[in-house]
Amino acid sequence: MFLEAKNLSKHFGGLHAVKEVDFSVEKGKINAIIGPNGAGKSTFFNVITGLHRPSSGQVIFKGDDISKLPPNKIALLGIARTFQTTNLFEQATVFENVVVGHRLRTKSNLFDAIFRTKRTKQEEEKCKEKALEVLHFVGLAHAAERMVGSISQEEKKRIAFALALATDPEIVFLDEPTAGVNPDETEELAQLMQKMVQKGITVCLIEHKMQMIMKLADKIMVLNYGEKIAEGTPDEINNNEEVIKAYLGGSASA
Numbered sequence: 042m043f044l045e046a047k048n049l050s051k052h053f054g055g056l057h058a059v060k061e062v063d064f065s066v067e068k069g070k071i072n073a074i075i076g077p078n079g080a081g082k083s084t085f086f087n088v089i090t091g092l093h094r095p096s097s098g099q100v101i102f103k104g105d106d107i108s109k110l111p112p113n114k115i116a117l118l119g120i121a122r123t124f125q126t127t128n129l130f131e132q133a134t135v136f137e138n139v140v141v142g143h144r145l146r147t148k149s150n151l152f153d154a155i156f157r158t159k160r161t162k163q164e165e166e167k168c169k170e171k172a173l174e175v176l177h178f179v180g181l182a183h184a185a186e187r188m189v190g191s192i193s194q195e196e197k198k199r200i201a202f203a204l205a206l207a208t209d210p211e212i213v214f215l216d217e218p219t220a221g222v223n224p225d226e227t228e229e230l231a232q233l234m235q236k237m238v239q240k241g242i243t244v245c246l247i248e249h250k251m252q253m254i255m256k257l258a259d260k261i262m263v264l265n266y267g268e269k270i271a272e273g274t275p276d277e278i279n280n281n282e283e284v285i286k287a288y289l290g291g292s293a294s295a
């Protein structure tokens with residue numbers, strides 16, 4: 042098993058945001074989590090990526106229980122994530138925003154930094170190379186020196202992907218990666234996710250855009266009031282009575 046949630050729950054006081062969810066992320070595939078607003082999707086991501094400790098249950102990555110590890114340790118294992126609202130530095134360049142991603146993999150300490158040791162210089166070079174590589178991958182190399190404040194929403198989404206990729210992940214968790222962009226841009230970001238999978242990275246995303254997710258995902262889990270109500274291929278989800286009742290017939294947006 043690659044990455045697996047086992048009987049995972051997260052409570053906030055009396056509120057069961059995630060309730061006894063079993064889910065395994067398929068390696069090398071596009072895995073999607075859908076569900077109405079407040080269904081627990083982001084909380085599920087937060088528990089898996091270490092932002093929240095689970096109330097009960099486990100997260101197993103390549104055989105090890107990672108449910109009590111802090112986010113930086115989880116990221117070091119090769120699990121990256123993006124957020125719904127990407128917190129980028131608007132007054133810095135695209136390059137400067139992305140270069141920090143790979144610092145996760147560096148070992149320089151305060152001493153190295155103060156005395157600009159060989160190790161620091163080599164590691165800084167590596168971070169710069171990595172930033173250029175991932176900006177190229179996401180199609181933003183030409184915009185490297187532009188200020189983030191002056192670029193489009195779609196380009197900001199690409200920066201979020203680049204930042205996650207700069208950590209050298211095996212799996213990326215993308216929280217609504219196409220929110221706030223138009224249909225053509227949505228299609229381009231979907232292609233970028235496919236390109237990530239072709240590169241050997243496993244993708245797990247939260248998405249509200251149903252048409253897009255039905256075309257893109259290999260596997261879908263549906264959450265409703267914190268509980269998994271269905272799991273399967275897009276076809277299986279499309280034809281699932283409980284899903285239609287809880288979600289597709291209700292607040293879904295195209």
Ligand SMILES: Nc1ncnc2c1ncn2[C@@H]1O[C@H](COP(=O)(O)OP(=O)(O)OP(=O)(O)O)[C@@H](O)[C@H]1O
Pocket residue numbers: 053056058076077078079080081082083084085
């Ligand atoms: N830190 C928190 N403290 C208290 N309650 C929270 C916290 N985070 C989330 N919740 C609650 O948990 C429930 C699930 O929220 P969550 O954000 O995970 O849902 P979601 O499916 O991602 O929703 P959306 O699609 O609107 O982003 C909601 O009722 C929310 O108000």
